[in-house]
Each structure stands twice: as structure tokens, then as C-alpha cells.
Amino acid sequence: MKRTNADSLRRLVLCCIGSLGLLATSGAGADPSTAGRSYNAEFLGPVLDDSLIQHGKETYVVAGCAYCHGVNLQPLGEAADLMRSPMVGADDNGNVIGPVVRAGFPQTLSLSPMPQYSDLSEQQIIAIARWIHYARQQGRYKELVAAPDRRGDAAAGRDYFARACSACHSTERDLARIGRTYDRQKLRAQILAPDALNRQTSFKVDRRGDAKSLGRQRHGALLENYSKEDVSNLVSYLQSAR
Amino acid sequence: MNVTRREFGKLALGGLSSAVGISSLGSRDASAATTATAGANRSLIEGVQFGLQPYCYHDLPMTRENRPLLIERLLANGMGMVELMSPWVEPNFRTPGVTPEQAREKLRQWRLNVAPDYYLAIKKEFDDVGITVFTYYVDFRTSLRDSSDAEVDALFRAGQTLGAKGCVGSMWLSAAQRLASFPGKHGMFLGLHNHANLSDPDALSSEESFIKALSYSPDFKAVLDVRHFVAANGDCLGFLERHHSRVASVHLGDRRRNNGRSTPFGEGDAPLIEILRMIRDNQWSIPAIIEFEHGTLRSGVEEVQLMFDYCKRALA
Numbered sequence: 327m328k329r330t331n332a333d334s335l336r337r338l339v340l341c342c343i344g345s346l347g348l349l350a351t352s353g354a355g356a357d358p359s360t361a362g363r364s365y366n367a368e369f370l371g372p373v374l375d376d377s378l379i380q381h382g383k384e385t386y387v388v389a390g391c392a393y394c395h396g397v398n399l400q401p402l403g404e405a406a407d408l409m410r411s412p413m414v415g416a417d418d419n420g421n422v423i424g425p426v427v428r429a430g431f432p433q434t435l436s437l438s439p440m441p442q443y444s445d446l447s448e449q450q451i452i453a454i455a456r457w458i459h460y461a462r463q464q465g466r467y468k469e470l471v472a473a474p475d476r477r478g479d480a481a482a483g484r485d486y487f488a489r490a491c492s493a494c495h496s497t498e499r500d501l502a503r504i505g506r507t508y509d510r511q512k513l514r515a516q517i518l519a520p521d522a523l524n525r526q527t528s529f530k531v532d533r534r535g536d537a538k539s540l541g542r543q544r545h546g547a548l549l550e551n552y553s554k555e556d557v558s559n560l561v562s563y564l565q566s567a568r
Numbered sequence: 569m570n571v572t573r574r575e576f577g578k579l580a581l582g583g584l585s586s587a588v589g590i591s592s593l594g595s596r597d598a599s600a601a602t603t604a605t606a607g608a609n610r611s612l613i614e615g616v617q618f619g620l621q622p623y624c625y626h627d628l629p630m631t632r633e634n635r636p637l638l639i640e641r642l643l644a645n646g647m648g649m650v651e652l653m654s655p656w657v658e659p660n661f662r663t664p665g666v667t668p669e670q671a672r673e674k675l676r677q678w679r680l681n682v683a684p685d686y687y688l689a690i691k692k693e694f695d696d697v698g699i700t701v702f703t704y705y706v707d708f709r710t711s712l713r714d715s716s717d718a719e720v721d722a723l724f725r726a727g728q729t730l731g732a733k734g735c736v737g738s739m740w741l742s743a744a745q746r747l748a749s750f751p752g753k754h755g756m757f758l759g760l761h762n763h764a765n766l767s768d769p770d771a772l773s774s775e776e777s778f779i780k781a782l783s784y785s786p787d788f789k790a791v792l793d794v795r796h797f798v799a800a801n802g803d804c805l806g807f808l809e810r811h812h813s814r815v816a817s818v819h820l821g822d823r824r825r826n827n828g829r830s831t832p833f834g835e836g837d838a839p840l841i842e843i844l845r846m847i848r849d850n851q852w853s854i855p856a857i858i859e860f861e862h863g864t865l866r867s868g869v870e871e872v873q874l875m876f877d878y879c880k881r882a883l884a
């Protein structure tokens with residue numbers, strides 16, 4: 327079912343492209359073996375279950391971002407590394423990315439300045455930002471899971487918690503005695519991918535802005551900005567909540 | 569018949585024929601294109617020599633291991649000429665566990681010590697299928713930071729052995745000054761490739777900067793990237809009119825003015841039809857090297873074919 331949703335959206339995107347007249351499906355020179363094939367996006371990888379994110383990825387590619395910044399944010403040449411960019415990390419739903427994309431970076435010592443994309447719509451900007459954040463989260467998750475777990479600084483973890491987590495969580499309430507419930511390894515896993523938020527997204531649920539969707543967004547934003555030290559420090563702090 | 573570019577685009581897109589079938593490398597187009605005797609003539613259209621900058625194959629990583637696939641794709645697109653970038657030729661030392669500095673040093677040593685036979689074997693790969701290596705593109709921006717004269721000489725020798733008439737690099741003025749004495753020593757030209765940076769006084773982006781850079785050596789030629797030139801608000805037709813004798817090739821692509829985005833051919837501000845007809849009508853020996861960076865969900869081969877078909881119709 328999920329795949330069907332993704333495919334539907336993809337078909338919709340392709341329909342729009344096809345309507346521009348770019349994709350001829352018949353003609354005197356058409357090879358019968360490929361007649362009807364509209365496009366080939368194998369280089370994009372498998373279709374993602376979340377149709378919104380898939381749409382974001384395709385919008386990112388069609389806009390031309392991937393040529394310099396890489397489909398999965400592995401930059402080519404002098405392009406900015408979006409995986410590590412603090413500016414991107416500070417973005418919320420395109421509020422930072424949007425103005426930069428629209429204006430470009432004409433003032434630079436790089437060989438080729440980033441072009442301006444002043445013609446992109448608000449929805450295109452949001453879709454592009456959605457893919458960038460998703461790709462960052464995926465990339466950072468892989469990095470952090472692969473990183474060796476080193477004992478952190480509990481005091482620094484407490485400060486981080488107060489700054490980034492305390493709006494929703496408290497070691498006096500929902501996370502009371504969490505250090506007894508989970509060992510260090512499980513705490514780490516929960517910080518990187520909380521079980522409570524681990525379910526498939528859907529367009530309807532996300533639109534409702536329910537608590538879990540908001541939680542997922544906030545944890546996603548934290549995840550893409552965590553350093554290895556942040557995670558170790560948080561684990562050490564939460565271990566002390568007994 | 570005079571047609572506007574918008575009308576032309578509609579005509580071109582409405583009449584597409586080969587793009588659909590080209591996605592399969594076993595298509596009729598591909599098999600016809602493998603006739604080795606055709607050579608560069610394969611992509612000689614109405615007196616304009618076309619070639620490809622294979623950076624356009626966005627779905628094919630640039631490695632020497634992928635060179636056979638590159639050749640297959642060039643043939644599938646009916647190309648008889650290529651601007652070959654060095655990563656298709658040189659080994660990649662940027663492997664896991666190797667620092668960028670170590671990789672750079674390994675590449676330097678490799679360049680200094682590789683035997684000419686290595687390049688001759690690659691030249692043969694292209695010769696055998698009738699593809700001319702017109703130019704050898706080198707990333708001088710990286711190489712010049714810490715390269716010796718011996719390494720620069722080795723790069724020109726590599727290009728020469730590959731059969732290229734010149735080396736090409738994305739250029740800036742101070743680098744051009746340093747390179748002034750090299751191409752002549754090897755009987756080659758150095759193609760100066762522009763970008764769209766108008767904020768850096770050292771950048772090659774405007775007509776004025778081209779004039780300055782070309783004055784450094786009679787062996788320098790312009791590789792006029794028309795999409796970047798347009799994005800830098802340059803006048804492509806005026807440039808060609810005034811400087812065609814110093815133009816080695818044009819990089820053919822489309823962008824919008826004012827540092828605008830790359831677009832499919834016909835959707836940006838580059839006067840592609842006029843450029844191609846100008847080259848044809850004046851019988852200038854200026855190859856049109858197709859190169860684009862606009863985004864697409866189609867395969868590189870399909871997209872190249874669409875852009876190539878646009879050019880063919882421009883000259884029909």
C-alpha cells in the first residue's frame with residue numbers, strides 16, 4: 327500500500343513532466359522494446375516508502391541541486407557540504423534554505439557561484455528542504471551508529487538536555503529512572519531512534535500535527551545536528567537518572 | 569522561416585524521435601553508431617562538429633573503470649568527439665583510509681611515472697570505435713595548488729598522447745599566467761574554460777577577463793562555456809563575432825541570466841540556435857561540446873539525446 331502511494335505520487339510528477347512535451351512515447355524512430363517507457367530514474371535508488379520524501383528527492387534532483395551537492399548530499403567539486411552545513415542544520419521547513427536557494431551565492435571566491443533559483447515555488451522549496459533534512463538524518467544516523475561509544479560528560483549532557491530536550495522531556499517525569507530502565511547501549515539507541523516514534527509516516531497523520539509527528543520532526547532535527555560527543559554526553563547524563 | 573526560440577522548442581520537442589529508444593544501449597541507434605569508420609564525422613551535423621563533455625552522464629561515476637561504459641554511452645548518443653576529463657583516465661586514490669594529502673601525493677607520483685603506453689592504450693580504445701579525443705580536461709584548480717612544472721608537463725604529455733589537440737581547464741587569471749609557457753612546448757593549446765563568477769577579480773567569466781587571459785600566450789584559446797557566460801550576463805554572439813579565431817570550442821548548455829539556474833536547452837537565456845547557425849554559416853572550426861547541468865529524472869543517455877536532437881533541429 328505504501329509503495330502504491332509512492333508510485334502514485336511519482337506517476338503524478340511524471341505526468342506533469344510529460345505534459346511539458348518532453349517525453350515522446352511514440353514516433354517514427356521509437357524502439358518498440360522501449361515504447362511507453364517514460365523515464366529512467368534508476369540512479370535515484372529504490373522508491374522510498376514515504377511518498378512526500380520521495381517527492382522531495384525528485385524535486386531536489388529536477389531542480390538541479392544534485393549536480394553539485396550530490397543526490398545523497400555527497401558534494402562534488404567546490405559545492406557546499408549540505409550534510410555538515412550548520413546553516414542547513416538551523417533550517418526549519420525551508421525558512422533558511424529557501425532564501426539561500428532563491429538568491430544563490432553570487433559573492434564567492436569559488437570557481438562557480440551557486441546560481442539563484444528565484445523561480446522556485448514555496449512548495450518546491452519545502453520539498454527540497456524536506457529531502458535535504460531526511461538525507462542528513464539518514465547520513466548522521468549511520469555515522470553515529472557506527473561510531474564507538476565513549477563515556478561522555480554527564481554535566482555537558484545535562485546542559486544539552488536542558489537546552490534541547492526539556493521542552494518535552496523531564497528526568498523527573500517521563501524519563502524518571504530511565505538510567506535503571508535502559509543500559510547505556512539501549513539508551514544510545516533510543517536517543518538516535520526512539521521506539522515511540524518509530525512508525526511509518528503518512529501524509530494524513532503529518533498534516534494533523536499530532537504529538538508524535540511533532541516529536542518525530544523535533545527528534546529528526548536533533549538527529550541531523552548531533553555530534554558524537556552530544557550523544558555520548560546525553561547517554562551519560564540519562565544514565566545518572568536513577 | 570524565422571521562428572522564435574519558444575516556437576523552436578515546441579517544434580523540436582514535438583518531433584522527438586530517437587530519444588525514446590536510446591535508453592537501451594542495444595537500440596538501433598547504438599548499433600548503427602558503432603561503425604568505427606565514421607569517426608568524428610558521426611557527430612558532424614550540417615558542418616558543425618559536435619562532441620560531448622561526459623560530465624553530462626550524471627548517473628555514471630567518473631572513474632577509469634567506467635570508461636568502457638562511457639564509450640558505450642557516447643556511441644549510443646552518436647558522438648564522434650569527446651572532451652575527456654582526467655578522472656576517466658587516471659586512477660582514483662581517494663579511497664577509504666587514505667587522506668586527501670596522501671591521495672594527492674600518490675596521484676602526483678603516478679602522473680610523473682606512468683608510461684606513455686598507458687595513454688596510448690586508452691587512445692586506442694577511442695580510436696577503435698571512431699571517437700576523437702578533442703581535448704583533455706584537467707582540474708588545474710586542484711593540481712596547480714601544489715604541482716611542480718614537471719607534473720604540469722606530464723599532464724600536457726598525457727593529453728598529447730591521448731591524441732588531444734589541447735588541454736582544457738576551468739581557469740582563473742593567475743593560473744593562466746603560470747600556465748602560459750606550457751602548451752607551446754607540447755605543440756598544444758590550453759583551452760580556458762569560463763565560469764560565472766563576477767565577484768572574484770581573478771575569475772575568468774567576462775569578455776574582459778578572456779581578453780586579458782588570452783593575451784598571456786598565443787597558445788591559449790577560449791573554451792567559451794555559453795551557459796556560464798550568459799549567467800554572467802555576457803554576450804555570446806558578440807564574443808564569437810569578435811574572438812572566433814581564438815575560440816577552441818564552445819561548451820553548449822543553457823542557463824538563465826543574472827547567475828540563474830541551468831535549464832534544458834531552449835528554456836534559458838543562451839542563444840543556442842543562433843550560436844550554432846553562426847558557427848555553421850561562417851564555417852568556423854569551432855566544435856560544439858554539449859555540456860549541461862540541469863536536473864532530470866531521465867538517464868544521462870536520454871537527456872543527452874534530447875539536447876543533441878535540439879541542436880540538430882537548430883541546424884536543420
